Amino acid sequence: MTATLERGLNALREQIDAPVASFFSSCVSCGLCAEACIFYRETEDPKYTPIRKLDLLRRIWKSEYTLFGRIANMFGLMPKVTEADLTAWEELVYDSCTMCGRCTLVCPVGNDLTMMIRKMREGMSAAGHAPTELVGAAGRHADFGSPMGELHPALHAQIKHAEKETGIPIEMDKAGADYMVLLSAQEIAEYPDVLAAMSRIFKKAGITWTISNDGFEATNVGIQLGNRDVARTLVTRVVEAAEKLGVKGVISPECGHAYQALRWEGPNLIGRPYKFEVVHIIELLDHLRAEGKLKTKGKDTTKVTFHDPCQINRRGGINREPRNLMHMVASNFVETDDAGTMNWCCSGGGGVGANERATDLRFKAFNRKKAQFEKVAPDKIVTMCAYCHHTLEEQLEEHNMDIEVQGLTELIGEYLDDE
Template identity: 60%
Template structure:
């Protein structure tokens, strides 16, 4: 692989310009609606964070190389070339000031997928060597170790042992012929072991067979976040190979927003063929279990609570109805946030922003939007379904002196299951 350079960056941006991108630039009516939809613009009022401005370098390449007028200007030497300084200037806009939440794409009156273009333009920045250090490290570890955080198999095995010993639940690795293969995010393995316990409890009650692959347990895909499709492809292929080797019918995407987008939507395009198995987010699966009467719950949370829709799951994945149906099983006082569902405001930490230390201050500024939503609701508890959202929300709440616990929905459902005493069973 050749070293990063400005020339390589420009070439990679050029390669991303396809018919949809060309039509998006041609169709843009400069209305500014994308700015008003962007968390980073609305909370800073800095016009540089206007979403369409973030792809200005890509527009320059498109204009100069793919339009008649641009070609004439280029031939006359009237085109301003893209320089190292340009990449430096836009790097913070493209990575720090965009969580790839997709809100801009949703409001665009001419249907431009601006968020998709920012994802594409990151390919050029990564190739030019202008990606944040945190994302470079995460991507390197994902390729070399299999986890962006460097979580190795013995760590997962230790967590499985820990859960098995303390609960009596069985969690198998590499069991062929089962129905489901569950993925995990490193964040869940490291910070929230309760997620793994929760799915083990739920799948046991539903009577479903499942396993985790020792070769591909990681759901997150740093290749998508940094903008390196070749690496994203490698990470998807590992999961596909493992799922096909085990012969599972379905891969369960965990409470990880972009992990879901990567394996559910980007994956088949990256590897160039359809999967031989289905992919569902854990909330989609749990709601199917609910509809089929496979999970029985008891008791209701009395706290006034709301649900934070992770962008990748709700806006990009369309999983909006399911979490509300699940909350209906266990919550007595659910209240909806303003702009809930597909139009929900991002927590500010998606798209690699939370992995980018340089963006911390900006992320906390952007959190003011979520703070305003929560201030209006006055909830006791916030529920979500993405480990990264959860940490970002916890940090934002703490920074704003807001005493609201953040809980994963899968864990909440598991805590309300009607089940026999697990430890009693084990001891017996």
């Protein structure tokens, strides 16, 4: 057995806990998880059945963590997980799963398959079986501060641009502000208008905020790659920056997995609760709305629909908030089928969008959303994740669909009543 294989198997062993054992103990091979999976449904290839993607983890659990399995193992009746198995499973664990979480919600015995994929990626990456793009992004993120490399100059340019547009100064590294704002690399590079929108909204609401030069980027490739060490390093950067400035809260941007990383995994990665709260930007905006501190004027009258990012809604619990906000600013807001908790993934999440090898599969998987959008025929799709935004634009172009995509914060900014 090679050292990397052993390291991978050990990483998998570390992931096995009571929930995992209860999930595998309860599986009745009904196959319903496949019906929930975008990759199975669009390809009808049974190899994409979610529980099957977890078979290596299941085998290790069974042969090492159950008494009867261990006895069978002593007699050589349990097949060992090999290098060839890991190679074969790489595509299943990374290319054909966006960790969207639909299977977790349909399993009749309640198996959290998505959480187990997240766990299985820890073993796969430790064994050197992760997509090179994610490994590369992790390196850039650790060395230069973002998966896209050094972003300080771009950030500073965008801040200047937003200040010029709004006439509102943005003070960096301001100690004692209410909130420290984080952005995703995607926003800095592609959708910087969100900065101006936040600037105007927060000024009107009387909120003080800042951006830290030490930790401004919220994405966390460690979560997608399945590498706790990388994930911890990236979360620590943000936590240290926020605690140094002594802010009351940190605003998680319009980015799906960043919210998972910061809000839910982060305290567990660093082993303690934060000294500040983490709030998603849309959660905060809805809170301001309820408090009467967010007022809008006029409405978008075109036909508008909403795309739910999996990590923010299904796996993040933010479902009503964006809808409250949508109704404030859109007079013709139409939902797609399955909207809300059971929405279909944009097909680019969980690192799949960055994975070159998965491109064809991803384009195929998007057919589900395509059909839903065709049914509603919206003029605009609004979402609350910059990566969903990016993926939707890319996919709509690939599928020759001329529909505008916009971030919700930016849309709210457009109709803000700031007189």
